[in-house]
Every structure is written in structure tokens, then in C-alpha cells.
Amino acid sequence: MTKYEQIADIIRERIKKNEYPVHSQLPKQSLLAEEFSASRETIKKAIDLLTMEGLVYAQRGSGTVVLNRPFSQKEASPATEYYGLTALMEKEERSVDSDIILFDVTFPNQHIQEKLHITATQAVYHIIRLRRVDNQPYILEHIYMPVHLVPHLTEDILKQSIYDYLKNELDLKFAGAYRMIQADKSDSFDQTYLNCEVTDPILEVEQVVYLKNGQLLEYSRSRNRFDVRGYSVLDLQ
């Protein structure tokens, strides 16, 4: 762990313990630099981390104040979300399992070609998977992945966590994801598998996942039961 991360951890703890109360000023950067035997640039990097978490706000000319923000929000943040539902639910000690409704290899239609930046002759997996949390239907996923990026995908893997396999077995490195969140009416497919009413809406998360080398790994639409899931976003500046 870097020095500025360690310093940020210490300051975060002090805020938690009310040693730096809400609305109070943090000691000025040069004092913190002295205390931690660090340069001011390093202190700045630590404070930048806390700023990005929404814990403090630094203003040129008038110091750095502690903001009024509950800590719990961090866990609801989407930042870690594409490590998969399994990882997310593990923290809360809830069980996740999956039904494979479709597992097919096909050629992409134009929409999928555009989303994944591939040609009509590059085969893709087409997966429909129902995810249950604590044995309750939760999300119906429609996933497309280029076959050449994920050879040897099997039903067994799909029943567990795809992301564990991609990360640990194939050693793929994720750069990030672009998501579009919208509400939709449920269709009969949703109603069947998510066990929801005709009048129930759906929270759909459309997602494109990027690898560190710039390749597009996944295009998916995750259809969430409206009553079990929200999506939180923290915007700064």
C-alpha cells in the first residue's frame, strides 16, 4: 500500500472516530505533512482520495472541511459492482445461485456487432441466466461475449461466477464498464423467470465491459426485479 493511501486511511479513521468532527477544518496540509513525515504533495494525494469518497472538501484559500456523509454509502457504490453479484452478496452473507436458461454460440446481429465492435463473422456466446439471491429470483441476465476472448466457457462456470473464471483462470484484466440504467415494463419472459406481476416494472442495466487492453468483453442487459435493487451514484464537483 502506498504512503498516501496509508495516510488517507488514518485520516478516514479520525473522521469516523470524530477526532475530526463534521464541519470542522482538517489541519492544514503543511501540518499534516509534518506529522506524517511526508511531503505536501503526498498529503494532497491522500486528501484527494478522501475528496473522491466525498468525505472532505478542500478549498483553496480556506482549508479543508469534513463533510457530512455517512460511511455506509461506500458499500452501495457501483465501483465494485462488475466484479459480479457473487462478490457483492458474499459480503452480506447471502447465497447466490444461477439457472442457465440459454447457453448458445451464434453470430452477432448488427446491434451486438456495434456494441462489441466486432464483425458479423466473429462468433459470440449468447447466455441467458437467472440469478437467485437467497433462493429468490433477482436478476435475469442477457449476456453476449466474443468467443475468441473467452474460450472454453462451460455451463458449470455459468452456474458459478463468470467473473471468478475470467479473473482467476483466464487472467483477464478489467478496465471498467459503461452502463445505462433505465426503467422498463416487464415482458412475459421477465414475468415467468423473475416471478413478477404483469404490472411490475423492471430496472434494466445495460452494460459494456472493457478490458485493460481496450478490448470489449461483454455486452449485457440485466433485468432486475424492481423491488429488490437500486443503483447508487456519487457525483462530485
Add this chain to the structure above:
Amino acid sequence: MTKYEQIADIIRERIKKNEYPVHSQLPKQSLLAEEFSASRETIKKAIDLLTMEGLVYAQRGSGTVVLNRPFSQKEASPATEYYGLTALMEKEERSVDSDIILFDVTFPNQHIQEKLHITATQAVYHIIRLRRVDNQPYILEHIYMPVHLVPHLTEDILKQSIYDYLKNELDLKFAGAYRMIQADKSDSFDQTYLNCEVTDPILEVEQVVYLKNGQLLEYSRSRNRFDVRGYSVLDLQ
């Protein structure tokens, strides 16, 4: 504008013009430092900006590659969103107007007290406002703001952009917003004002807006017609 922002602008232009094509390596930091007569730390800050935009990916040991990401996504990003719908729609040359359905001053119930971190004796505005874009119903907003932060709010201001007033007249400085996005069934209130069907869902954005001094300015629930609006998020790392 800072030097590192200027350098980021130049590199961004080069990527746009394909001088640094997708999947190619950027020149190494020390070369860029030489070219721009800057230190490597300053180049690093410029590249960090581009990384946060999702344009490049820097990896210790193997250089910085140009990612495959359309530029248009930046405009869809939520980062600028809480400057208000008026500003967002102005870019697209679409008209925005508002009906004031309720404009009241009241004492906050427990839920609002918790969201705004105020006591039961601190008065709040309670506003319900219907926003139309190009004369079509778009969003039904339920807004709560502490009166002491926004004195002299009037119906006239509500009919225009609240944010213009807060920024330009009251000189309030925004630090950020925390949002929760979810799907919901429409209720009869939504159906009346948003002119939607009984079976239409709603995309609800629940929001808390923070000022730079740490005060909480606004708690609101914006109920969007499901067929006109989505919400985009870019996650990195």
C-alpha cells in the same frame, strides 16, 4: 487553465484525429515531458485526466494504450447533471418549462429530517414541479430544501431554473450529489401529471445535493417517464 489540463487537451485532440490510433501506445511519459517542456508528474496528471475519461489505460511496466471508446459518451455522463435539466437540454436546443403543482413551506417529517440532517423545527420548502421538454411531460419532481439556505424563493424562480438562481443569485457552491436510481410503479399522481398509462413504470432518481461547505441543500425524488430518459454511468478500474 492549468498546464496539465492543456496537455490533456492536446493529447485528447491527437486521439480524436487518430494521430494516436486506438490500441496504439502513447509516447512514454518522459518523451511527452520533453515535448511539452513539463515534468513527468505534470504529464502523469494529464494522463490521469484522460484515464478518468476512459480514453487511455496506463499500466506500469508496459506503457499507456489508447482505448476504444467513443467520445460521445462524455455528454451522456451524469457528471454535469445536477446543474439542472435546463442546462442539459439547452445543449440539444430543446425547450424546458415547468408547472408548479405545489409550493409550500412546512416542517420536515422524520424521513426528510434524516435526509437533510436538520431538526423538526427547521422549516423546509416542499415543491412539486412538473418539467416539460418540448411541451411533453418529462419529470415530476418532489423537492425539499431548508428555508434558511434558500431565502426568498418564489414561484417565478421555480418556473425557470432553480439552479441558475442558486448559483448566480445566491452564489451557492455545489460540491456534489448522491443519487439512488430505481424503478417503480407509477401511481395516480404520476399518471395524471406525466400523462402516462397505468401500466407504465417510472424511473425514480432520489438525490441529496451537497454544498462545498458541507451543508445539505436538497433532497428530492425525480420521477421520470420511463420512455424518455435513461441514466448513464462510467465505472473505471
Add this chain to the structure above:
DNA sequence: TAGTGGTCTAGACCACTAC
């Protein structure tokens, strides 16, 4: 093992705020 980006420093100058 060579080459890359990540971090860190000490000191400097500047922009902005609050009085």
C-alpha cells in the same frame, strides 16, 4: 534485464479566500 509507469520529496510560485 531493460524499459515502463507509480510514488515520493523539498522547495518554489501562484490563486483564491476572508478579513
Add this chain to the structure above:
DNA sequence: TAGTGGTCTAGACCACTAC
């Protein structure tokens, strides 16, 4: 005008990658 944070530098050392 005093005091704060923001930026910038030149140089150093290190971690990681790819061969």
C-alpha cells in the same frame, strides 16, 4: 494582507511487465 490549497519542477527510487 495573511493564510490556505493548487500546481509545478528535477531528480530519485521502486514495482511491474515482457522478453
